[in-house]
Amino acid sequence: MSKEEEKKICQNCKKDFAIEPDDFGFYEKIGVPPPTFCPECRRQRRLAWRNDFIFYNRKCDLCKRDIISVYSPDNPQVIYCNKCWWSDKWDPKSYGQNFDFSRPFFKQFSEFRLKVPALSLFNDNTIGSENCEYTQDFAFGKNCYMCMVAWRIQDCMYVCYSADTKDTVDSMDILGTGEGLYESIFDEKCFGCRNVYYSSALINCSFCYDCSGCEFCFLCVNLRNKKYCIKNVQYTKEEYEKILAFYELETFGGSEKAKREFENFILTKPRKYAFFRNCVNCIGDKLTNSKNSKYVFNTRKAENSKYLENG
Ligand SMILES: [Zn+2]
Numbered sequence: 001m002s003k004e005e006e007k008k009i010c011q012n013c014k015k016d017f018a019i020e021p022d023d024f025g026f027y028e029k030i031g032v033p034p035p036t037f038c039p040e041c042r043r044q045r046r047l048a049w050r051n052d053f054i055f056y057n058r059k060c061d062l063c064k065r066d067i068i069s070v071y072s073p074d075n076p077q078v079i080y081c082n083k084c085w086w087s088d089k090w091d092p093k094s095y096g097q098n099f100d101f102s103r104p105f106f107k108q109f110s111e112f113r114l115k116v117p118a119l120s121l122f123n124d125n126t127i128g129s130e131n132c133e134y135t136q137d138f139a140f141g142k143n144c145y146m147c148m149v150a151w152r153i154q155d156c157m158y159v160c161y162s163a164d165t166k167d168t169v170d171s172m173d174i175l176g177t178g179e180g181l182y183e184s185i186f187d188e189k190c191f192g193c194r195n196v197y198y199s200s201a202l203i204n205c206s207f208c209y210d211c212s213g214c215e216f217c218f219l220c221v222n223l224r225n226k227k228y229c230i231k232n233v234q235y236t237k238e239e240y241e242k243i244l245a246f247y248e249l250e251t252f253g254g255s256e257k258a259k260r261e262f263e264n265f266i267l268t269k270p271r272k273y274a275f276f277r278n279c280v281n282c283i284g285d286k287l288t289n290s291k292n293s294k295y296v297f298n299t300r301k302a303e304n305s306k307y308l309e310n311g
């Protein structure tokens with residue numbers, strides 16, 4: 001195992017990048033050569049394989065019905081609808097082929113891939129999920145529409161990268177039993193909130209950033225275990241309710257006004273350089289319960305990992 005850091009030039013973007021001693025150990029362990037692309041170009045190459053958010057109309061290549069798919073109609077792959085793909089109507093051995101040792105592996109792998117039927121949408125609708133047709137990378141949900149990379153969520157619309165969430169719209173990275181949320185990001189155990197960001201254990205709060213354990217707070221930043229605060233100032237229950245009613249958050253105008261005030265207020269408060277919950281020796285952002293990991297984003301329980309996202 002090499003102990004020296006090695007500087008390389010990315011074959012794709014021609015910029016410098018480093019392979020650290022630990023990286024060599026990892027590549028040796030899994031039996032692959034060290035990379036020739038920099039981490040960012042490798043990331044782009046990985047993401048080119050993913051389509052979580054664009055749906056197309058096309059036909060199932062087996063039953064010929066009109067279906068929705070993450071594969072466009074001009075994609076040369078064989079695409080089966082959910083019902084056909086999970087059925088016994090096709091024989092996986094029918095497209096089997098022998099390996100030709102005189103030809104390169106990846107060329108053959110690419111040709112083979114085009115023949116293997118792929119699922120039109122990667123979800124378990126009608127199997128583990130109910131009424132969740134328009135979802136991708138999705139399982140064990142109920143009554144969800146346009147939700148991607150989500151598990152065990154119910155009655156949600158336009159929600160992604162979330163789990164164990166109910167009655168939520170226009171939100172992402174909601175974890176650990178979120179319920180009744182609107183326009184919220186990276187929250188844990190929040191209930192009945194709107195426009196709350198990077199927060200945990202909030203109840204009936206709106207327009208809050210990095211708050212925790214708060215109830216009935218509005219336009220607040222960096223608060224812990226508070227109740228009836230507006231712009232980080234303590235009020236009585238009656239005062240709080242009176243001021244909140246004045247904002248008319250249920251109207252578009254009121255909501256936009258609050259949004260503008262929130263954006264200005266947040267600039268007056270210090271912000272964390274990155275969001276870690278229970279993390280040790282990590283570099284990245286939106287990380288939970290992780291240790292010894294670098295350049296890891298939006299991930300839970302990472303350990304001794306690098307260049308990872310949505311893990
Ligand atoms: Zn590069």
Ligand SMILES: [Zn+2]
Binds near residue numbers: 060061062063085
């Ligand atoms: Zn079909």
